[in-house]
Amino acid sequence: MTQAIKLDLTKFYKPEYSAPKKPTLLHIGWGEYLQIAGKGAPGSESYIEKIGALYAAAYTMKFASKEAGKDFVVCKLECLSWGPGGDASDLAECPMEDWSWELMIRMPDFISSRDLSSATKKIQGKGDTPGIEALRVVGREQDDCIQMLHVGPYDQEGSTLESMRDFASREGLSPHGPHHEIYLSDPRRVEAARLKTILRMYVTGASSP
Amino acid sequence: MSREGTIEDYRSRLLRVLEYIQDHLDQPLTPGELAEVAHFSPFHFQRIFRGMVHESVMGHIRRLRLERAAIHLKSEGESVTDIAFGAGFEVLETFSRAFRAHFACSPSEFRKRHRPIRFPEAQSSIHFGEPDALQDLWTEGGDMETLDVEIRKIPAKRVAYVRHVGPYQECGKAWETLCSWMGSQGLMRPGMEMMGLSYDDPDITDPERLRYDACASVDVDFEPEGSVGKKTVRGGDHAIYRHRGPYEKLSESYRRLYGEWLPQSGREAADAPCVEVYYNDPDSTPPDELETDILLPLQ
Known part of the structure; x- marks a missing residue:
């Protein structure tokens, strides 16, 4: 019997998911995501609830897809966030309650809204699952960004962002758009000082290769 | 005492x-x-x-x-x-x-x-x-270095499980059976915990005879089906030790828990198997970053 190949998008798009500890410029291509939007402080009850819904649907779809002969690795959680101004520039100044965010997990492009609705129906059928009806499968083109690995607590991202901003001005790039984080570690299990997070800062002004 | x-x-x-x-x-x-x-x-x-x-x-x-x-x-x-x-x-x-x-x-x-x-x-x-x-x-x-062990009361948990008999490295099949079934039933719900029950000591038991239950907690009632069973994982006081690193090195942590911690703990192990609680998806986590709790049931 031949072993079915398990698709691991983080290996397939390696440069996008392995950031070094110094700023690098790269282009993030089109990708499909399981996504849920919300507002309020990250870590709030509704935020945690939505993460639960996201993983429940992601794994339900993974195993349904595996049954159908197309296995894939469930990627790490990502979060886009922005302030009332619509981008990352005012995140540091405004209260966290005013933050908007989208939580997402990258999906293979063979996963569709139909897979999602069949998964959510199954989960809802077993009992109320807050947030699950707000999940979407969306495609997004993400553009040029500066990417860098941050090691440590989330509230100490400042110095990492500082090096990213310095890099941007040296290269003549202008930051725009939301703040993007990819969580390589689980904050509930890993001590804050060891948390690994990929940070992305979207920029304009990069010359096309 | x-x-x-x-x-x-x-x-x-x-x-x-x-x-x-x-x-x-x-x-x-x-x-x-x-x-x-x-x-x-x-x-x-x-x-x-x-x-x-x-x-x-x-x-x-x-x-x-x-x-x-x-x-x-x-x-x-x-x-x-x-x-x-x-x-x-x-x-x-x-x-x-x-x-x-x-x-x-x-x-x-x-x-x-x-x-x-x-x-x-x-x-x-x-x-x-x-x-x-x-x-x-x-x-x-x-003189032994003290292990970082916490004693906590754990509630009893209803689980769906699949029994694996054989080398621990091959228990992946039981997990696949369990997870596929859980998914098909809509039981992969938020807060689900993945646990392993091992009944034998790999230092002693022949690898082909090691018994292991791949378990997932389920917060609603369900009917067992085929090789997927239903049972309750015992609640009560447990000594909890966090193992960091590859699953292959779990036996090292067991040795320290039993050899160093238990004898000086003032406690006695209860008549039930140890529980492992897994916090990562090994598909997307490097072995060195895997986090596993070993729960030793206490009287």
Whole structure:
């Protein structure tokens, strides 16, 4: 019997998911995501609830897809966030309650809204699952960004962002758009000082290769 | 009971087992019988022994039988075959091979040598017929680096599970069966916990016979189906130790939990298997970053 190949998008798009500890410029291509939007402080009850819904649907779809002969690795959680101004520039100044965010997990492009609705129906059928009806499968083109690995607590991202901003001005790039984080570690299990997070800062002004 | 009290208590119970073993080497000894001698739960006895004596209980018995055979070889009269049989070997060749592996010469060469008997070193430093060494067991206990263990009351949990029998490295199949079924039933719900129950000690049990249950907590009622069963994982006080790193190194953490922590804890293990709680998806987490809690049930 031949072993079915398990698709691991983080290996397939390696440069996008392995950031070094110094700023690098790269282009993030089109990708499909399981996504849920919300507002309020990250870590709030509704935020945690939505993460639960996201993983429940992601794994339900993974195993349904595996049954159908197309296995894939469930990627790490990502979060886009922005302030009332619509981008990352005012995140540091405004209260966290005013933050908007989208939580997402990258999906293979063979996963569709139909897979999602069949998964959510199954989960809802077993009992109320807050947030699950707000999940979407969306495609997004993400553009040029500066990417860098941050090691440590989330509230100490400042110095990492500082090096990213310095890099941007040296290269003549202008930051725009939301703040993007990819969580390589689980904050509930890993001590804050060891948390690994990929940070992305979207920029304009990069010359096309 | 005070902490010093339990160290003394665990030590004296193990000494009772060690003496019992030395006195009954010509009888078939089983781990169950020895657990009873020391009043340890059969679920945990072999791991406690391994942790404190630094040798598996069956390995210890086998080595002592070889040492005793060596002494018998030096005294005239008994045939090598009789000695082999007395050491629990039914076939002379198997005895000769085991003897050679341990003493680096054949039983007959050993008999002819004009040298005082010297036993090869053993990790436990306990040898046949040396009661003094027995008394030294675990006197260094107080100097050990303390393990970061937390005692917490855990609620009982309803789980769906799939039983795996075989090497632990191959338990992936049970997980796949369980997860595919959970997904198809809509039971992969927020807050689901993935747990493993291991009933045997891989240091002792033949890999083909290791029993392991892949379990996932389920917060609603469900009907078991096919190889997927339903049961409740016991609640109550547990000693919890966080293992960081590859699953292959879990047995190292078990040894420390049973050998270093339990004897000085002031507590007694309950009659139930240990529970492992997995916090990462091994598909997307590097082995060095895997986090696993080992839950040792306490009385």
